[in-house]
Amino acid sequence: MKPAAFDYHRPSTVADAVGLLATIPDAKPIAGGQSLMPMLNMRLAQPAALVDLGAIESLSFIRRDNGELVVGATTTQRTLERSPEAAALPLIGAVIRHIGHPTIRNRGTVGGSIAHADPAAELPVLALALDAQLQIEGAGGSRTVPADAFFRGFLTTAVDDGELLIEVRFTVPPTGTGFGFQELARRHGDFALASVLSLVTLRDDGTVSSARIVVGGAGPAPVRVTAAEQQLLGQAPSAEVIAGAAAAVGPALQPVADVHASADYRRQVASVLTRRTLQAAVTQLKEHAL
């Protein structure tokens, strides 16, 4: 488990990093290294060069920008988890705490996890649920891609070779929104067999004005199940309504089977988690109302 030889660069600006990625054939960016380092050590990846983003200070920040939470790509997951901005938005911490263990979150970055796009990872689910805008920079300039166009398949995103994800703009949900996040993993910190993040916004009359149901780990990329969301809109979220929406989630998924669970198992538990997270979201709103 020793990596093959590679060249190593540590630029201090995004422009330099993008320049290196554009000019060096087969160069890979590395941030926290929580996914790439094992692949290097197992020689599953043997890039000619690594471009370490760790010295680019401008990529590590968290700020509230009107209705958005803006996070620089190399901000560590732990930094975000413990930030005042996350404290004001409990949803963030509730999701991030399921990423591996503290030692992993100490090094793992927000942008790294989203750009790596492991279907079982938590931050892509969060990005999709919060309509994140993802800013990508390359030699050809800068562009912004919405989350629903960003995740394109298994470990595949809108970031092209030579480009970098540099900033994530999460949309802060309106007040009156409750959330529930649950993840099933063999052990605490493992990749999810399935995870569900549900957001529910209620009108004053108690009916649902908006809903988000995003499933992780049950397909090649995180899946937003709009068919299930639709069932909630305009309804008072009774147990029956929630059960109906949850039942629509499983059949909408195309999970893959692996050694831990079959596709059917993932469909079933995705529906279970949806029901539980919707219920949690609604309960949260009711408790706040009290």
Next chain:
Amino acid sequence: MAVEDAPAPAPATGLIGARVGRIEDARLLTGRSQFMDDLQVSRLAEAAVLRSPLAHAEIKRIDVSAAKAMPGVIDVLTGAELAPHVEPQPVIYQLLPDQRPTGALAMAVDRVRWVGQIVAAVLADDRYLAEDALQAIEVEYEPLPVVANLDAALEEGGTRLYDDWPDNIVGKVAYANGDAERAIADAAVVVSERLSLGRMLGCPLEPRGCIATWDPYTDELDIWMSTQSPHLARDLLGETLRLPGHKIRVRVPDVGGGFGNKFDFYGEEVIASVLSRRSGRSVKLLEDRLESFVATSQSRDEVIDATLALDQDGTIVALKASVYGTLGGAMGTVGVGPPWLTTTMLTSVYKIPNVAVDLTAVVTNRAPLGSFRGWGQPEANFAIERLVQLAARKLGIDSAQLRRRNFPAPEEFPFVTGVVFAYDSGRYEECLDLCLDGVREQGWHERISEARAEGRSVGLGLSFHVEATAFGPSRILNLVGLQHSGFDEEVVRIDSTGRVTVFTGQAAMGQGIETALAQVAAQTLGIDLDDVTVVSGDTTNCPYTGYGTGASRGAAMGGATLMKAAEVLREKVKRIGAHQLEAAAEDIEIRAGRVFVRGSEQHAVTLAEIGDAAYRRLNGKFPEDEDPTLEERFVFDPENLAWSYGCTAAMVEVDRETGFTTVLGYLVAHDCGTVINPTIVDGQLHGGAAQGIGEALFEELVYNDEGQLTTGTFMDYAIPTFMEIPRFDLRHMSTPAPHIPGGMKGMGEAGTIGAPAAIAGAIDDALSDLGVTVNRVPATPARLLELMQEAQR
């Protein structure tokens, strides 16, 4: 193996039985320990091995020319080059009549039989360069059909691993007592089940490794190994490399966990030795984590078809069982040992008048099977305890009552099981009650009732186990088929300053053997614990122990033997003390390093003065008829194993919608005879139980139909973390082994043995309305959900 004239055990007082802190912990906890990769050796080069990516294939061609030309490469070795210089890897258990040898060498020559089998090795200036060169080795394989599992191995006319065998069966053996068939036919109640246990790995935190130095002038091999059995390793290195014993020195640095995996003898140490001989360099060959999943002994992987027959009142009348051991592509060091022990321990703690058990062991295209904590016993316990539970359910009686009805009474010991073994001592019913009382005290019954009232699925499971320890009587083991011994030899020395050094053949691997032996020496010699040093891990300077440090024998065998050696030495000290104090030796006492005449402790000579007289200033202080120095050795070969036992209770909650099981409570009542250090015993039980919970719920090496391991990293091979492990509750009782000096029994494997059946029973109980039977472990969420859905169909 009956025991007669049982000697009175030593009382558990003073240092023996004391919760003293572990001597090795300061070193281990402050990072001052020296594991294999910490060692500094001169002229060092590093090796790496190329492993087969295919489960079954012929090797048509290996081209190492490009690898040899790589920068920093010193040597490249193939199986064909190795073959003339080595004997096959030894298999020390020959337990089956006409057992077929698999004859594997340390490296494959013309055919690979499992993913991970070594096909070539590179020696280079460092490991990075060695791994670079591995990529440059070209191997042309001709794939063969794969025998992926037990069914494929048993298939009539199916693919064979060994062309000169008629099938894939290594051998069979059957044991019978009474007439099981007839008793089953006549019985009031019969329960049958097919029980399966998945493949496991012990996963020591430090993988295996060695550093071999071959002296080109003297042909001496000096090898550092991360092993539990240095003397066995020395003898097996001698056999494979055709070297006499005095030319081999095996040394053991700190070992980062063994769990039985490091008892076995592997090809890497042979390859490193040969590379050192060829190159003149010291050769470090470490197994990395990724390799360990296919290169370190795997375990369990058994299927047991079992039938238990009982009278209407719950008296067991017969047991009939067929055990299938799914071995790998070649036999490991311990051959069919673990499934054989399963077969012979199926009767467990019960009086069963009619028994018919048999074993069929097969080879498959999986990695070789070998030693791991439990060693066939968790499998046997899972089978018999599941059947007991099912029988209780069918009879409508409490399973604890059923167990109670079938235990041998304390006065019935030695208890002859009817299949090979006789248990030395036991108070099983008291141990069962100790466990049940604990469960009651902890309020489990109330917790379960409350949880159920809330609609939660919470249940309680029980298992009773017996554990073979203090391995074991050499001649009997030889008769059974072990090509090795089981005695122990210990050396104890008082030096010229009156301080004590113990030389042991037992190996330290983090289990606390240094502390345990120091406690025995200090108590027996009447000195402070701080005045004892324990030296282990060197075949040249430490005495021989049979077997190694495995089979739960370290503290029991090492402790008993050391106690005897120290007693002999104590008598010599008393004679010297008597000489100096002008008294009779029988009136002398030793306490806290002071030697005095009983009743006049103020007129003492110190052990330091005795030591000085024995080594330096003899004249006038040392008896004329004594030889100088203070050093004794003792050899102890026990007449029987010592049989520990325990009762495990587990409380679990099952999520009916996801199949997830959470262990809410875990209690073990246990008896391992005289306890040397309760802290160490507690730790052993905790660690074993954690691995047992892994076995019951989490851990499995899953092979697919191509013989590829699909759970080959810690991402997929799910060892439970402390987040998945409950707080353990332990209860102890002590029934000293009548035939072991000191009365100690081992307990290193106990935790793993009782767990699967207890947890399976708890799951059944939590889902009792569904009538579910957990007959396969690990009971993963997906499997359990399927089981529930089948039950509801």
